Amino acid sequence: MRAKTRSRVAAKGKIQRARWSQVRLAPIVLLSGPEDLLADRARQLLRAAAQQQASDQQQEVEFSDLDAREYASGSLLSVASPSLFAQPRFIWVDHLEQMTDAFLSDAIDYIGQADPDVTVVLRHRKGVRGKKLLTAIRDVASALEVECAELKRDDDKQTFVREELQLAGRRIDPDAARALVDAFSADTTELAAACRQLVADVTENITRADIDRYFGGRVETTGFAIADAALAGQTAKALVLVRHAGQQGMNAVPIVAAIATKVRLMAAVCEVHASPQQLASRVGGAPWQIRRAQQDAARWNPVELGRAVRAVADTDAQIKGQSVDGGYALERLVRRLATRRIGS
Structure with missing residues (x-):
């Protein structure tokens, strides 16, 4: 009886399914649903797994990126074809929801x-x-689907927090997870950044005291809003936001972390001509x-961004070492970035 059941499943070719945090390599991986945060994390885990598997075999992975919106006939088969040295291949295909007819046929x-x-990792929102x-993909037994449903409910966001921290070898107390989500409920990108900050x-074990220490008093003002204003040269707006955050008791550490994230990304894409x-x-x-980073970086030059990266790192070290008042150090950093007076 058991053998017959296995036979029916194999004949039907039902796709396998996994959560984003438990994603694994498969010939075809479908990341479906609107939540880009979960899809991006699944993609990162898959890339890391592919690199680790290749390293164990003393090989290097051949990575390829395709955009289904601008796809030219034959591209998928070309990058999927065996290379001269039989390297393992990892192919990322984005925007299936806007695919060309040529991609549909080739896929x-x-x-x-x-x-x-x-x-082959396929992203369909x-x-x-x-x-x-x-x-057709869902009828392939060896394929894997990760459903990337939008993180709307607080329960879903708390589950994301637990899984994200568990992947980094950390545990978080239930009340700490609730407090973290309360602090970043409006922005899942910032929630993920907060998790990385806690890991660092x-x-x-992460407790409620840790959340209060780093993110206590957070309300409407967000670290990324301050970063956006400062890096856009909006000095007055950035300083108003910083002072509002201080009045609400918001810790300077996550704000500097948000600025650091944006500055590093801008530096990485500055004057790089690629999609x-x-x-x-x-x-x-x-x-x-x-x-967004390319748009922001267009207003800066590489020398300025290099100085900005150093200024942010110095401020981060100062406030974590408590060598200066956190509010003063943050306001000074924001003023320097907004006015581009970041020294040499």
Whole structure:
């Protein structure tokens, strides 16, 4: 009876499913749903797994990025074809919801004969475009689907926090997870950045006291709003936001972390002539983040950005070492960035 059940499942070719935090390499991986944060984290985990697997075999992975919106016939089969040195291949294909007819045709042809030594990761957000392809993928037994549902409810965001920290070898108390989500409920990108900050600064179990220390008193003002204003040269607006945050008791550490994230990304894309899709895999950001960083970086030059990176790092060290008043150090940094007076 058990053998018959296995046979029916295999014949039906039902796709396997996994949570983003448990994603694993497969010939075809479908990241479906509107939540780019979960899709980006799944993609990063897959890339890391591919690199680790290749390293264990003393090989190097051949990475390729395709955009289904601008796809030219034959591109998928070309990058999926075996290389001269038989390297494992990892192919990222974005924007399936806007795919060309050429991609639809090539992808349907490919999934019927997918190479087990190739990982093809497909990103489809929403909509009926490509429904025929999605149906075909979901009928492949060796394929894997990760549903990237929008993180709307606080419970979903708390689950994300627990999984994100668990991947980094950390545990968080339930009341601490609730407090963290309360602080960053409006912006999942900042929530993820807060998790990274905790991983960097807290070496043991994360408690409510840790959340209060780093993020206590946070209300409407966000670190990224301050960073946006400062890096756009809006001195008055940035300083008003900083002082409002201080009045509300917001810790300077997460604000500096937000500024650091934006400055580092701007420095990574400054004067680099490539599309957001091409740069995303290189610099570790989502395409929309790369696009925003390119727009921001256009107002700066590499020398200025290098000085900005050093200024942010110095401020971060000062406030964590408590060698200066956090509010004063933050306001000084914001003023220097907004006016470009960041020294040599």
